[in-house]
Amino acid sequence: MVQDTKHTSNKTRLVKLTVNGVAYERVVEPRLTLVDFIRGELGITGTHVGCEHGVCGACTVIFDGYPVRSCIMLAVQAHSHSVQTVESMSTGDQLHPIQQAFWENFGLQCGFCTPGFLLTVQDLLSRNPDPTDTEIREELSGNICRCTGYQSIIAAVKQAAIYMRKEE
Amino acid sequence: MKTEHTNGIGASIKRLEDKRFLQGQGNYIDDMQLPDMLHAAVLRSPYAHANIIDIEVSAALEQPGIVTILTFADLISVKPIPIRLNPYGSLEPFLQYPLASNRVRYVGDPVALIIAHSRYQAEDILEHILVQYDPLPVNIDTEQKVINPLYNEAKNNVASNFVMQKGDIAAAFEQAEHITKLRFTSGRHSGVPLETRGLIAHYDATQERLKVWGPTKVTHFNRGVLARMLDMGEHQIQMIEPDVGGGFGVRGEFYPEDYLIPYAALILKRPIKWIEDRLENLMACNHSREQVYEMEMALKKDGAILGIKVLLSNDQGGYIRTHGIIVPELSAAIFPGPYHIPNYRCEVRSVLTNKTPAGTYRAPGRYECNTSRERLLDLAASELMIDPVKLRSMNLIQPEDMPYKVGTESLGEDIVYDSGDYPYALQEVVRLSKYEENRINHNPLSNKKTGYGIACFVEKTGLGPFEGARIEIDQTGRVTVSTGAANVGQGLETTLAQIAASVLTVPPDSIRVLHGDTDLIPYGVGSFASRATVMAGSAVYYAAQQIHKKLLMIAAHILKCPIDKLTISDGGIYISENQDNRLTLAQVAQQSSPRNCPPDMEPGLDFTHYFRCNQMTFAHGATIVKVEIDPETCAVIPKHVWIVYDIGKAINPQMVKGQVEGGAVQGLGGALLEEFKYDSNGQLISGSFVDYLLPTATETPIMELKRLDRSPSILNPLQVKGAGECGIAGMGGALANAVADALGDSGKKVDMLPITSEKVWRWLNTNAG
Known part of the structure; x- marks a missing residue:
């Protein structure tokens, strides 16, 4: 605008x-x-x-x-x-581990909802570095993705959690 | 460099378009700004049915930021928006003009266009236009008594009435040992892409060209429509697809705004942007799905189907839009599904109502007909006390019957299933879900009611008639693929790059894929009907083969050796027994330039191929869903989804899986949550995401998918079938059947989607159903 x-x-x-x-x-x-x-x-x-x-x-x-x-x-x-x-989230060409995990797990299709998901996941993992599947679903329930059906997003979040724990 | 096997056809490489999306660097329509740009807002009818008596704009023209206001009277020699698919002349009276002239026919019907300096101002001005309406009786139900039809040309509001049939249906019912009857209704849904629609149009007076950013799906066709509506030459219009936030069939059709925004840009000679808001999206973008099936099935006592009679009512809404009546036509054509139905009669009534007009949404006409048919089969199974798997198995078309002519037709083509092992897919999903064991072993201690439901499906994919691809290799050896197909979020750039990469043995991420710009390639069809990989992919394959051949010719000239002694691999060309003298693509490309090319050869590495095919290729599969129902709240909780599907070869199996999962969850939304509801005055009462509920991660169950590749397509060189609609096709039927299974004796009452708690309560607690 x-x-x-x-x-x-x-x-x-x-x-x-x-x-x-x-x-x-x-x-x-x-x-x-x-x-x-x-x-x-x-x-x-x-x-x-x-x-x-x-x-x-x-x-x-x-x-x-x-x-x-x-x-x-x-x-x-x-x-x-x-x-x-x-x-x-990313610096230059270097993706944030959450972005990398979404990429590797096909956690996006049209990409329109993706920025919102990435920041929601960043917040989730800062509070809960090892969330269960149920916790991930609860935390993501405020973000709508119309393309993926969420399976790949949940896989991406679990992968991201592993990457982030390794980083620390 | 990687070899073909690790990154070409069949490899689940990471998507090439994702990096820009992940970093917030996508270029969606509202991300674009042009200098000196103005903003548009559309004034829409608040009435479902009314005559327009007067439009008073003088107060609005005094408002801050106003540039101009257009009403129907201001549109010079305006024409109605034509039908894209199978135009029937008899439908012409019901086509929509870009702005309503003297009557509005749904809440949301465009009445005026406001152009202002900002979007906020344009929206402020909406309330200053005074429209005097004379409300008319509203037609909301396809079966209600018509007091005031929407058009003089449509008696009882019926826009179209036709019959599709095969065999001798009367004889089938005479021989029947059992007849199962069911009336099934599917609710009104839409694709609801997360990005709303939007357009920017700009007329470049120096070049005498109109540029439109924002179209997708069928850009070349829409360029032709706009040219004819504006009385311009097609060469004077360029349509450019930006990144697109989801399509699902609804986005990219030619809507009133697709005329209005370019028209305003032409007369004002300034760039104009229009971004749809969500309320507009829910009331202006095509609806779909609302159909009623009155079905009767004749069977033998052993479960063999003799014939099915269907009376299908399709709720078209206020106008015929670009899809004509293709949605109910597809319903009638695909209703038999994967089953051998020897005698079949389907009468279609497409009825105009005072609702948002309807068009296609992912698996159009099939989500509805599959749901209705699969529910009918389960009802018959329960009446005849036959296991639902057995009833299906004995009526499925057998692999040795392929290719199988169904006896119906759509889009002017006979429906012919090209290949498929339907019984195998059913067996596999039964095995994968441990259906037989699980159905017996219900936990008797659980207070929840558990149910399993099955649906089998056939999906039409790969619709023709053609798609093109142009491949160039420039002087640096860089490969560029251009096509008229569109990227609506499905990952077209990756798929096409993988196909070209396989032939040219270069890494897919080194290939640039351009699409959605009408200046790139003279002819294009687009992305719908699960066709892009089948049609554009095949075009890329053939164009790449031609360029491959030319590369060898030039290399043979450089290396002075016969072509058959040459090998291309890892993006280089060499004499087969001697890899030392290896030419890169760049070296070959330089030698193919007009400066260097041998005089007896045509210079350049630039080939265009149009892949043409008039036959659709049919994917198939079977879906099982497990649900739990809480007897206190009557909430339906989907617990597990199993889908077995066969799409022939997959270019990128993980991307295919994503298509099936995503479709399945949309199907779940349509079965349990999503519905456009109207009150008796024709007001849309589900115009927000608080009322029109989309599935979130918490409503989405675990999914187990299995892809088969037992039935490669025989219609294209890649042996592929489209995957985009396999996930959604069986979800409605499987969910409805699972709910019916969970409800026990009350299950036979399950007769509509979406299945809300209220409906479950009613089925459990009333005798009438």
Whole structure:
């Protein structure tokens, strides 16, 4: 969403925040959602919008360390907070172990829900390095994938847990 | 470098497109921004059926950010959106115009297009357009008495009424020793890709060309439709497919917005973006599945099927869209499934209702007909006290009967099953699931009711008539494959790269696969009907073979030796007994340039092949599902799914497995969770993901799959059949039968999808069913 400054209303707010460790400052309408801010204002488009009502999980970002739905948060609520998106996970060509595990286990097809899943799994494994199948299913129940049928995603999470435990 | 066996056809290599998706670097339509871009919003009808008396836009034109508003009156010489598959002239009165003219026929029918400086502004302006409607009586049910038909041309709202038949159905029922009757209903679903639809259109006045980003599935066909609707030449339009967040049949058809956004871009001469929101997606994108089957089956006492009579009602919604009536036609054509039904009659009534128009969704027409038929078989088995496996086994088409002419037709072609060992697939799934042991050994201490259900299926795949591939090797030895097929998330780039890699003996990840851009290749068909691997894959195979031959010719010239002494392997060419003098593809490519090529040879390494085939290839398989039902909550809990399927050869077995698993879970959604519900006024009351429930990881059971390759396709050089719809095809029937099995005596009442707790409670607690 590009805001055309000539045409926005005069009721605007300053938002200062960090996204993936980089500080940004923008003047926005208070109604602008966080996901539209990240994607449209900052041009960081890895975070996707699947439902715009907080159900599908595609827009999941890490907000001060916790996963949140950026489609039902406003950009102004992120003022002086820190946000991490999927773009923070890998450095250059080097995939994060969770991304590597998704790749090796065919844990994605169209790729649209994937950024939300990756960040949800990152959060899960930071709290629970060795989750059971049931725990994985519970934790992923807030993210919808319409392509894979979840089997390969669950396999990927188990593989990722092994990779991450080895790293430590 | 790896050899062919580790990375080419048959290898489960990691998908080539995944790295960009995993890193958030995919390029989906809403990720694109063009300079000076405007944004669109569609005003949609809040009424299911109404005449439009007046549209007042003056207040809206005063709003901040407004650029323009288009209503039907503003669309110059607008035409209706044509049918893509099997157009029947009699359906023309029911086609949809991009904007409603004087009547709206479903909640969500487009009435006006707003162009503004931002999407927020465009959506703000929606409420400032004042439309005066005169509501009409609403037609919601295909069987209700029609007070006010949707069209003057459709008496009783019936858009199409036809019969498909074989044998002598009357004689079959005269000979019947037993007749089983069932009325089965399938709910209204849709593909619901996680990415909603979206488009960007821009008219480049200097080049006099219109560019449209966002189309997929059938880009070449849609370019033709748009050209005709806009009175432009096809050469003046370029359609470009970005990364696509799921297709499932619904995405990529030509919808009203596919005309409106390019039209607005043409008149405003500025780029325009439209992104569908989820509510719009659920009420504007094609619905599917809602069908009622009134079935009667004539049998011998031993379970042999003599004939089946079906009256099929298809709830088409408010307009005929691009699929015409192909969905119920496929239902009627494939209803016999993998069984030998000597006498068959199916009468189809496709009925217009005041709902979102219907089209195809993964296994269109087959999910419904398979579910209904498999439920009918189980009911007959229970009435005749025959084991459901035995009843199926004795009626399955035998492998020695292949190729088997069903006696029905679809898409203007006779349905002919090309190959398959149907009894073997059933035996395998019975063995894999330990069906016989498990059914006997119900845990008597559990308070849960457990049930097992079976379904057998045949899936039509690899629909023609053609698909093309162009392969080039540039001066650096880099291989590029271009095709008119689309990547809707299924992994086309990987599959085609693997096929080309096998022939050219180079690593698949060194091959670039381009697709979905109408400028790449003159002709294309697209990705639907599980056809991309079969059709585009075969085209790649033949084009690669031609380039392989040319490589050898040039190499023979360089090495001054006969062609039959040359070997290509690991991306290099050498004289068979002497590997020292090895030429790389780059060296050969340089020698094939017009500068260097011998005068008696045509320069270049650039071949296009169109693979043509008018016959479909049929995959098949069998599905078993185990469910538990909690007698207190009546919740149906799927516990385990077993699917045995045969698609001939697999290019990438893990990707195939993903297709089957993903389809199976969509089938589970349709059987237990998903349903578009309408109230009596025609309001869609499941317009969000809180109401239209998609399966999540917690509703998804363990799956065990087994792929057979006993029946390679005889219709293409790769011996492949499409895999995309094998997972979903049997899920409705297997789940419905499993629930019926769990419910014991009440099981015979199971007569509809989706099976919700409320329905289970009713089946258990009422006599009427």
